[in-house]
Amino acid sequence: xxxxxxxxxxxxxxxxxxxxxxxxxxxxxxxxxxxxxxxxxxxxxxxxxxxxxxxxxxxxxxxxxxxxxxxxxxxxxxxxxxxxxxxxxxxxxxxxxxxxxxxxxxxxxxxxxxxxxxxxxxxxxxxxxxxxxxxxxxxxxxxxxxxxxxxxxxxxxxxxxxxxxxxxxxxxxxxxxxxxxxxxxxxxxxxxxxxxxxxxxxxxxxxxxxxxxxxxxxxxxxxxxxxxxxxxxxxxxxxxxxxxxxxxxxxxxxxxxxxxxxxxxxxxxxxxxxxxxxxxxxxxxxxxxxxxxxxxxxxxxxxxxxxxxxxxxxxxxxxxxxxxxxxxxxxxxxxxxxxxxxxxxxxxxxxxxxxxxx
Amino acid sequence: xxxxxxxxxxxxxxxxxxxxxxxxxxxxxxxxxxxxxxxxxxxxxxxxxxxxxxxxxxxxxxxxxxxxxxxxxxxxxxxxxxxxxxxxxxxxxxxxxxxxxxxxxxxxxxxxxxxxxxxxxxxxxxxxxxxxxxxxxxxxxxxxxxxxxxxxxxxxxxxxxxxxxxxxxxxxxxxxxxxxxxxxxxxxxxxxxxxxxxxxxxxxxxxxxxxxxxxxxxxxxxxxxxxxxxxxxxxxxxxxxxxxxxxxxxxxxxxxxxxxxxxxxxxxxxxxxxxxxxxxxxxxxxxxxxxxxxxxxxxxxxxxxxxxxxxxx
Numbered sequence: 001x002x003x004x005x006x007x008x009x010x011x012x013x014x015x016x017x018x019x020x021x022x023x024x025x026x027x028x029x030x031x032x033x034x035x036x037x038x039x040x041x042x043x044x045x046x047x048x049x050x051x052x053x054x055x056x057x058x059x060x061x062x063x064x065x066x067x068x069x070x071x072x073x074x075x076x077x078x079x080x081x082x083x084x085x086x087x088x089x090x091x092x093x094x095x096x097x098x099x100x101x102x103x104x105x106x107x108x109x110x111x112x113x114x115x116x117x118x119x120x121x122x123x124x125x126x127x128x129x130x131x132x133x134x135x136x137x138x139x140x141x142x143x144x145x146x147x148x149x150x151x152x153x154x155x156x157x158x159x160x161x162x163x164x165x166x167x168x169x170x171x172x173x174x175x176x177x178x179x180x181x182x183x184x185x186x187x188x189x190x191x192x193x194x195x196x197x198x199x200x201x202x203x204x205x206x207x208x209x210x211x212x213x214x215x216x217x218x219x220x221x222x223x224x225x226x227x228x229x230x231x232x233x234x235x236x237x238x239x240x241x242x243x244x245x246x247x248x249x250x251x252x253x254x255x256x257x258x259x260x261x262x263x264x265x266x267x268x269x270x271x272x273x274x275x276x277x278x279x280x281x282x283x284x285x286x287x288x289x290x291x292x293x294x295x296x297x298x299x300x301x302x303x304x305x306x307x308x309x310x311x312x313x314x315x316x317x318x319x320x321x322x323x324x325x326x327x328x329x330x331x332x333x334x335x336x337x338x339x340x341x342x343x344x345x346x347x348x349x350x351x352x353x354x355x356x357x358x
Numbered sequence: 359x360x361x362x363x364x365x366x367x368x369x370x371x372x373x374x375x376x377x378x379x380x381x382x383x384x385x386x387x388x389x390x391x392x393x394x395x396x397x398x399x400x401x402x403x404x405x406x407x408x409x410x411x412x413x414x415x416x417x418x419x420x421x422x423x424x425x426x427x428x429x430x431x432x433x434x435x436x437x438x439x440x441x442x443x444x445x446x447x448x449x450x451x452x453x454x455x456x457x458x459x460x461x462x463x464x465x466x467x468x469x470x471x472x473x474x475x476x477x478x479x480x481x482x483x484x485x486x487x488x489x490x491x492x493x494x495x496x497x498x499x500x501x502x503x504x505x506x507x508x509x510x511x512x513x514x515x516x517x518x519x520x521x522x523x524x525x526x527x528x529x530x531x532x533x534x535x536x537x538x539x540x541x542x543x544x545x546x547x548x549x550x551x552x553x554x555x556x557x558x559x560x561x562x563x564x565x566x567x568x569x570x571x572x573x574x575x576x577x578x579x580x581x582x583x584x585x586x587x588x589x590x591x592x593x594x595x596x597x598x599x600x601x602x603x604x605x606x607x608x609x610x611x612x613x614x615x616x617x618x619x620x621x622x623x624x625x626x627x628x629x630x631x632x633x634x635x636x637x638x639x640x641x642x643x644x645x646x647x648x649x650x651x652x653x654x655x656x657x658x659x660x661x662x663x664x665x666x667x668x669x670x671x
Contacts, residue, residue, distance in 0.1 A: 032473055080453055127646075137653040138601070140400065140453065141645070144594045148642040156635035274461065281454060314472040319465025326458040331448035 002346040009339050014282060016335065017328035018296070021321045028320075029313055039311035046306030053302055055188020059260065061291075061298035062197035063088070066252030067276025068283060068290040069204045070245040074125075074139075075285050076208060077241040078221040081128055083143030084249040085273025086150030087121040089266065091250030092257050093154035094120040096172050096264040097162050099179040109178040114196075114254055121250020122243045124150060129242030133235045139242070151269055158264050172264035181259035193255030198291065200248060205287040217241050249273060275301075281326050297322070366626050369505040374625060376506075379618025380514045381406070381580060381589075384572030385596035386614045387524050388565040390605035394528060395561035396541035401441055401456035402569045403593030404463030408433040409573030411467040414584040415474065418484035426487060427574065434570025435563050437463070442562040446555045460593070468586045480585040481577075488582045489513050489574070511579040513571060520568060525607040527564070537561050569593070591642065598645045602652055620644045 005012060026040065033039040047053045067084040074081040095117030104112065124146060131137035162172040181192040208214040220227040220237045228234050252272060257264055275297050282296070283289035300322070304315035328334055365371065385402035392399035399405075413430035417423060441459055444450040472478050491511045498508035528534035539547040540557045548554050572592070577584045599617050603609025624640040 082457065131650055131653070135650065135653040135657045137650050138597075141594060141597050141601075141649060144591065145598075145642040145645045145649075148591055149639050149646070152635040152639035152642075156633055159635070160633060277457060278461075314469050314478060316465045316469040316472070316478070319461055320469060323458045323462035323465060326461070327444055327450065327455055330454040330458065331444050331450040333447065333449040336449075 002342050002349075005342050006339065006346065009335075010284070013335050014284075014329055017325050018282070020328060021325040024324060025317060025321050028317055033311060033313050035311065039307060039313050042306045042310045043303045043313070046310065047299055047302045051187050052189075053306065055185060055190045056305075057295075057299055057302045058194060059188070059190050060301055061294045062194040063252040063256045063270075063272040064275045064279055064294040064298055065197040065201055065291055066248050066255070067272045068279035068294055069201060069276075069287055070121075070125075070247075070249035070252065070273075071276045071280040072245075072283070072285040072287065072290060073204065073208070073217065073248070074129075074241045074245045075280055076221045077217045077237055078224070079129070079132065079238060079241055080140040081125065081143045081242045081245060082140065082277055083124060083128060083146050083150075083273070084245065084252075084276040085269055085271070086143070086147035087124040087246040087249035088253035088273050089147075089269050090124055090150035090154045091117040091121040092253035092266070093157045093264055095250070095254040096175065096257055097157055099175045099258070100162055100173045103176065104178060106178040106180075109176070110181065110258070113179050113258065114251055117250045117254035118247045119250070121246040121248070121253070123246065124250070125242040125244070125246020126239065129239040132242075133238040147269075147273070155267070162264070164263065167263075170265075170267050171261075174263045175258060179258055180262055181255060183259065189260060191255075191259030193259040196251065196255055200251065201287045201291050204248070208287065213237075213240065249276070252276075275322075278322050278326055281329055362627060362630060366623070369502050371622060371626060372506040373509070374622040375615065375618045376510060376514055376517075377580070378621040378625070379614050380511070380517055381572045381576050381592050382596055382599055382617050382621075383517055383611060383614035384520060384575065385569045385593050386599040386603075386610045387520055387607075388567075388569035388572075389597050389600040390603070390607075390610045391524065391528070391537070391568065392561050392565040393600060393605045394541045395537045395558050396544060397445060397452050397558050397562070398597075399438070399441060399456060399562055399565045400453060400594070400597055401437060401459040401463075402565070402572070402596050403589050403591070404456075404460035405434045405437045405566050405569040406573030406576065406589045406593055407460075407463040407467050407587070408437050409570035410577035410588060411463075411471070411573075411584050413574045414481050414484065414486040414577045415470075417487040417578065418481070421487070423487050423489065426578065427489075430574040430578075431567060431570045434566040434573060436566070438562040438564075438566025438569075439559075441566075442559040445562075446559055464587055467584070471584065471586070478586060480583050482583045484583075486583065487578060489579045491579075511575065513575040513579050516571065520571065521607050521611050524568070524610075528607070533557070533560060572596075595641060595645055598649050602648060616648065617641060617644070 025043065029039045029043065030036045047057050067088060070084040070087065071082065095113050098116040099113040127146065128139040128142040131142055132139040158172045159170060164171055164173045183189050183191045208218065216227065216232045216237050219230070219232060220234055224234060279290050279293035279297055282293035300318045304318035307313050307317070308315040385406055388402050388405065389399060409430040412433040413426045416429040417426035437459060441455055444455045445452040468478055471481060475481055475483050477483060489512050491509055494508045498504045528537060536547065536552050536557045539552060540554050544554045576588055595617055599613035600610050602613035603611065621641050624637045628637055
C-alpha cells in the first residue's frame with residue numbers, strides 16, 4: 001500500500017483535490033439551496049439521466065480537450081501563453097467568414113475551413129511567441145491582452161460583415177451545408193469534431209513524447225540553459241510551441257461552430273480557453289490525462305447548466321470549484337507531509353531486516 | 359472632426375485621464391510592490407473584483423461607507439493572504455495560483471450576486487453607496503487647472519497619496535528595504551537574517567491593500583454598482599503599467615498615466631463613426647505595442663551593457 005501511494009502520489013493528490021472540490025460543492029448546495037436534494041441530483045446526475053445532456057457532455061469536452069492541448073504544449077516549454085480563449089474566438093470568427101463566403105464540395109470545404117481557422121489561431125500564438133523569443137516580452141500579459149483584442153476584432157468581423165440580419169439576434173450567416181460537421185449519434189448533438197479532438201489529443205501525445213521536436217519542447221521547459229547548450233534552437237521551440245497551441249485552439253473553436261451551432265453565435269466568449277488552462281493543470285500537461293480532465297470538466301459544465309435550469313443554484317458554482325481544484329493541485333506541498341510520513345514508514349520497514357543481520 | 363479635437367484639448371480630457379487611470383494605478387502599485395519582492399502578483403484582477411463586490415454588498419446592506427471601505431480593503435488583503443499562503447507555505451506556482459484566484463473571484467462574485475439579488479449581471483437593484491466627489495476650494499476657480507483637478511472622487515485624490523505612501527514604504531521604512539533586498543537577491547537577504555517568506559507575504563498583503571482601492575473605486579465611484587467581471591482586464595493592464603515603470607513609484611505613476619491617457623482618448627473619439635469594437639480594443643492593443651517597444655529597448659540596453667563589459671576586458 002505504501003509503495004503504491006509513493007509511486008502514484010501525484011495522481012492521488014490530484015484525485016484528492018478533485019474530491020475536495022466535489023465535497024465543497026455539495027456543501028455549498030446544502031447551505032444555499034432551498035431544495036438541496038433536487039439541486040444535488042441535478043448537478044451530479046442531471047447529465048446522465050438524459051440522452052441529450054449525455055450527448056452535450058461528450059460534445060462539450062471536444063473544444064475543452066483542444067484548448068487543453070493548446071495550453072499544455074506551451075506550458076511544457078515553460079511558456080505561460082494563456083491566449084487559447086482569444087485564439088479560439090478569433091479563429092472561429094475568421095473561419096466562419098471564410099466558410100460563409102466560399103463554395104466548395106464538402107471534401108474540400110471542411111478541411112479548408114479548419115485550416116483557415118487553425119492558421120488564424122497559429123498567428124494568434126505566433127505573436128506572443130515571437131515577441132517572447134526575440135525580445136523576452138512577457139507572453140503572459142501579451143496573450144491576455146490579445147484575448148481582448150481577439151474578442152473585439154471577432155465581434156467586429158461578424159457583426160459588421162457577416163451578420164445575418166434576418167436572424168433577429170446577433171449571429172453570423174448560417175454556414176453552407178458543405179462546411180457542416182455531421183452529428184452522428186441520433187438524439188444527441190455529438191458531432192465529428194469530437195473525433196477530431198480525440199485524434200489531435202493522440203497526435204499531440206505522440207508529438208510530445210515520441211518526436212525530436214517534442215523532446216526539444218520538453219527539454220526547453222525543464223531547463224532552458226541545458227537545452228541551449230545542448231544545441232536546441234530555443235528560439236524555434238518557444239515560437240513553435242505557441243504557434244501549435246494557437247493552431248489547436250483555433251481548430252477547437254471552429255469545430256464547435258461547424259458541428260454545433262453551424263453559425264457564429266458567441267456574443268460573449270465561451271470560456272473554453274480558460275477551461276483549457278484548468279484541464280492542462282489537472283492533466284499535468286499530458287495529452288492523455290487532458291482527455292480525462294476535459295471529460296470531467298465538461299461533466300461539471302453540463303451539471304452546472306442543469307443546475308441553472310432546475311435549481312436555485314447559479315452555474316457559476318462550477319467556476320468556484322474549478323479554481324479551488326487548481327489551487328490545490330498547484331500547491332506542491334499540499335499532502336506533502338502525508339507523503340513524507342509514509343515514505344519514512346516505508347523506509348523503516350525496509351531497515352528492519354538489515355538491522356537484524358548486524 | 360473639429361469638435362472632437364477641441365474636446366481632447368480641453369481640460370475635460372485631463373480630468374477624464376485622471377478618472378480612468380485611477381482603477382489602473384492602484385492595482386499597478388499592487389503589482390509593483392509584489393514584483394519588487396520578487397514574487398509578482400498577477401491576481402490583481404481578482405483582488406479588485408472581490409473588493410468591488412464586497413464594497414457594494416456591504417454598503418448596500420449596512421448603509422455605511424466606512425464599513426464598505428474596511429470590508430473592501432479586507433477582501434483585497436485577504437486575497438493577497440490566500441495567494442501568499444498557497445505560494446509561500448504550500449509551494450504553489452504563483453502564476454497558476456493567481457490565475458486560479460482570478461477565476462475564483464470572477465465565479466464567486468457572480469455566484470453571490472445571484473444568491474443575493476437574483477441577477478447575474480449587475481447589482482443595480484441594490485441601493486449601494488458611492489464615495490463622494492469633492493470640489494477643491496480656490497483651486498476650482500482657477501481656469502483650466504480647476505476643471506482638470508477639481509471635482510474628482512476622493513479615491514482619485516487619494517491616488518497621489520498612495521503613490522507617496524508607496525514611495526515612503528519602499529525607500530524610507532525597514533520593511534521597504536527588506537522588500538527590495540529580498541527581490542534583488544533572496545539568498546543574500548536570508549544570509550543576513552531576513553525571513554524571506556515573511557517579507558514576501560507582507561509584500562503580497564500590501565499588494566492586496568493597494569489593489570483593493572482600485573476595486574472599490576470601480577464599483578463605488580467610477581460607477582455606482584457592481585457588474586460581473588467589471589475589472590475588464592485592468593488588473594492585467596496594471597502589470598504592463600508597473601513593468602513599464604520598472605516597478606518604482608514615479609515610473610508606475612507615469613506608466614498608468616499613459617494607459618489612462620489612451621483610455622480617455624478612446625472614450626473621447628467615440629462620437630466619431632468608428633466601430634465601437636475598435637475603440638474598445640485600443641487599450642489592449644496599446645498595451646501590446648507599448649510592452650513590445652519597452653522590451654525591445656530593454657534587450658538592446660542589456661546587449662549594450664554586455665558589449666561594454668566585453669570592451670573593458
